[in-house]
Structure formats: structure tokens, C-alpha cells
Amino acid sequence: MKLYSARRAPSPRRTLMLLAEKDLQLDIIYLDLADGENLRPPFIQHNPMAKVPLLQLDDGSYLSEAAVINRYLDEYSGSPLLTGVDAASRARIDMWDRRVEFGFMLPVAHCFQHTSGYFADRMTPVPAYGEVAGQQARDFLAILQQQLQHHEYVAGDAFSVADITAVCALDFARVVKIKAGEEHPAIHAWYQRMQQRPSYSVEY
Amino acid sequence: MKLYSARRAPSPRRTLMLLAEKDLQLDIIYLDLADGENLRPPFIQHNPMAKVPLLQLDDGSYLSEAAVINRYLDEYSGSPLLTGVDAASRARIDMWDRRVEFGFMLPVAHCFQHTSGYFADRMTPVPAYGEVAGQQARDFLAILQQQLQHHEYVAGDAFSVADITAVCALDFARVVKIKAGEEHPAIHAWYQRMQQRPSYSVEY
Numbered sequence: 549m550k551l552y553s554a555r556r557a558p559s560p561r562r563t564l565m566l567l568a569e570k571d572l573q574l575d576i577i578y579l580d581l582a583d584g585e586n587l588r589p590p591f592i593q594h595n596p597m598a599k600v601p602l603l604q605l606d607d608g609s610y611l612s613e614a615a616v617i618n619r620y621l622d623e624y625s626g627s628p629l630l631t632g633v634d635a636a637s638r639a640r641i642d643m644w645d646r647r648v649e650f651g652f653m654l655p656v657a658h659c660f661q662h663t664s665g666y667f668a669d670r671m672t673p674v675p676a677y678g679e680v681a682g683q684q685a686r687d688f689l690a691i692l693q694q695q696l697q698h699h700e701y702v703a704g705d706a707f708s709v710a711d712i713t714a715v716c717a718l719d720f721a722r723v724v725k726i727k728a729g730e731e732h733p734a735i736h737a738w739y740q741r742m743q744q745r746p747s748y749s750v751e752y
Numbered sequence: 753m754k755l756y757s758a759r760r761a762p763s764p765r766r767t768l769m770l771l772a773e774k775d776l777q778l779d780i781i782y783l784d785l786a787d788g789e790n791l792r793p794p795f796i797q798h799n800p801m802a803k804v805p806l807l808q809l810d811d812g813s814y815l816s817e818a819a820v821i822n823r824y825l826d827e828y829s830g831s832p833l834l835t836g837v838d839a840a841s842r843a844r845i846d847m848w849d850r851r852v853e854f855g856f857m858l859p860v861a862h863c864f865q866h867t868s869g870y871f872a873d874r875m876t877p878v879p880a881y882g883e884v885a886g887q888q889a890r891d892f893l894a895i896l897q898q899q900l901q902h903h904e905y906v907a908g909d910a911f912s913v914a915d916i917t918a919v920c921a922l923d924f925a926r927v928v929k930i931k932a933g934e935e936h937p938a939i940h941a942w943y944q945r946m947q948q949r950p951s952y953s954v955e956y
Binding site: 605611616638639640646647654662676677 | 800801809815816817819820821823824827828839840842843844846847850851854855858866875876878880884895898
């Protein structure tokens with residue numbers, strides 16, 4: 549298997565952290581997103597969504613979407629499973645993974661893209677919407693605080709891919725100056741635990 | 753189990769179609785979204801994301817997110833599995849389900865919310881962004897056309913939850929006048945096949 553990634557990008561980092569957690573080694577190819585390498589052939593032929601990470605399987609087929617790749621690699625490599633061990637835990641972990649994605653990571657990405665104009669060569673930034681998305685991301689922190697006040701990890705009592713997604717999203721959010729505040733002590737405590745895991749320091 | 757849904761809403765329809773496909777019956781409670789019933793207790797205590805569908809399990813816990821609920825109900829009810837039969841097919845189906853969600857359903861929802869002002873009591877519509885999101889949704893139709901030109905179903909050669917998501921998103925897209933055109937013959941042919949399935953006509 550071969551992984552297509554990019555430097556300093558939050559979504560591929562989710563897969564790099566999973567590889568570190570599961571002690572898996574893969575060939576990694578880094579794309580130059582600023583140069584638009586993801587927007588042209590051959591990459592675009594393998595992932596029409598033009599996004600990294602992208603995983604090439606041994607049969608030559610491709611999987612896109614960090615959550616999909618992480619679940620596949622997690623099942624492939626076995627215990628300890630970070631995407632759940634039965635239908636109920638898989639559902640709970642995926643639910644929180646998606647809450648973090650839709651409620652925080654995506655709004656942060658929209659805030660960044662629409663207020664910074666970073667990808668203005670390939671999209672139309674609307675700064676007023678960027679501000680709305682940023683506020684939506686800030687509002688989500690109250691939901692995360694509430695959850696972490698009652699649970700050690702994002703999806704409950706065990707470390708999971710939802711923690712990986714949340715850490716990657718929170719670090720990414722610093723580029724738009726969104727971060728946990730004094731009203732989010734449980735997020736701070738959890739974040740410190742995350743930083744102590746070797747996977748947190750994986751190069752990306 | 754008990755399902756919280758809403759009338760004429762595209763995401764809960766995904767679960768109602770899955771129930772029809774799998775011949776499952778559940779108690780269904782319809783919320784009044786226009787009245788904001790999803791924004792206040794008791795609903796908001798069960799799903800802080802304030803979204804339907806929401807599934808209450810027999811142990812009293814709750815699952816949110818249509819994709820999560822559908823996978824859970826699919827595994828729970830067994831064959832024929834609409835979320836895949838092995839790691840590879842589960843990954844391919846989930847990849848396409850997410851491509852349709854992020855690349856089409858979400859931009860359509862943003863286009864609707866930001867151009868119509870329908871939820872202006874609970875968000876700040878930015879019409880210029882609504883137009884951008886609409887164009888993004890239109891662009892996705894080329895990706896769907898390309899896939900359906902080579903495959904009978906959205907995720908490949910078997911009907912899956914990705915077809916359900918795509919049908920619900922396409923029907924929803926009509927509210928913002930986005931639809932498949934003459935340049936998308938494979939989408940039209942697939943859509944006709946979808947309309948012939950009894951699940952397409954399930955009341956929502």
C-alpha cells in the first residue's frame with residue numbers, strides 16, 4: 549500500500565497519526581498542494597475530489613477520505629482497534645468523529661479558506677461567510693467541553709480515531725486563532741494527555 | 753429502538769429509505785424543525801448537534817448522523833448488507849457516501865440555507881457564499897456522471913447506502929434548482945432505476 553499525503557495538512561495528519569498509533573509503515577508520497585499537484589493528472593484521476601490523504605491498495609485501487617482510510621487501516625492491522633470493537637462502539641466512535649468533522653474541522657477549514665484567500669486561485673473566498681464558519685467552530689467547543697467533562701476521550705472511555713481527528717482539527721484551528729479558552733478546562737486536560745502520546749509528535 | 757425524524761427533510765429520509773429497503777419497522781417521532789423543536793430540551797440534550805435523524809437504542813443511549821445510524825441499522829438487521837460485506841467494500845461504499853455528502857449534499861444545504869434565509873432565525877445567511885456552494889454542488893455532478901458511466905450504482909456494482917444518500921441529495925437539490933442536465937445521461941438512467949425501488953416512494 550502507498551499513501552499520498554501533504555506537508556502541514558490536517559487531514560493527512562489524521563492518517564499519519566493512526567499509522568504511528570498502530571506502528572504501521574507505509575510508503576508515503578508528499579504532494580505539493582500549493583502548486584496544485586492534487587488538481588491535475590495523474591492525481592485527479594485517482595481521486596476526483598482532489599484531496600489528500602489517498603491510499604493506493606495493493607490491487608491498484610484507491611481509497612480517499614481520512615475517516616475511510618483510517619477505518620480500513622485499523623481493521624487491516626488489528627488490535628488495538630481505534631474505530632471500535634463491536635457495532636455499538638463503532639457507531640459511537642464514528643458519530644463523534646463525524647461531529648468533530650462537520651461541527652469543527654470543516655468550519656475551521658472554511659473559515660481559513662474564506663478569510664485568508666489561501667486557495668483563491670481555485671475557489672471564490674467570501675470573507676463574511678468565513679467569519680460565520682469561524683463562529684460555528686467556536687460554538688462547537690462548548691459541545692466538546694461538555695463531552696470531555698464526563699469522558700476521558702472524545703468518543704467515551706477509550707482512545708479512538710475521534711481523538712485523532714479532534715487533535716488535528718484543534719491544532720489546525722490555531723491558524724484562524726480559534727482555540728480552547730478558560731471556559732474549556734476539560735479540553736485543555738484532554739489535550740495535554742494527547743500531547744503525551746508519541747503519535748502526537750509524528751512529522752507532518 | 754425509536755427514531756427521531758422530520759417531515760420533508762433530506763437526511764432523515766436516508767434512514768427512512770434504509771428502513772424500507774431492509775423491511776424494518778421502528779417507532780418514529782416527527783419533530784417540527786421550523787418551530788425549532790430540535791434546538792431545545794429535551795431533544796438538544798440527546799443530540800447536542802441539534803440534528804435529525806437521531807436513533808434511541810434500547811439501552812436508552814442515542815446515535816446521531818444518518819450515515820452512522822444507517823450503518824448500525826444495516827449491521828443490526830443483517831443481509832442484504834447495504835454498507836458492505838467486507839473491509840474493502842465497506843470502505844468503497846463509505847468513501848462514495850462521504851463524497852456525496854461533502855461534495856454535494858452539504859453544498860446544496862449551504863446553498864439553500866444561505867440563499868433562501870430559511871433558517872435566518874438561527875444562523876447568518878451569506879448569499880454570496882450560497883452561490884459559491886451551489887456552484888460546488890453543480891461541479892460534483894460531473895464526478896457522479898463519470899462514476900455512473902462506468903458503474904450501475906454510486907459505489908460500484910451493487911446498490912448501497914451511497915445510492916440512498918445520492919437520491920436524497922438530488923431530490924433536495926431541486927429546491928435550489930440544481931439538477932442533472934443533458935450532459936449527465938448516466939445520472940438520469942441511474943435515477944430512473946432508483947425511482948423504481950419501493951424505498952424511493954417512502955413517505956417523508
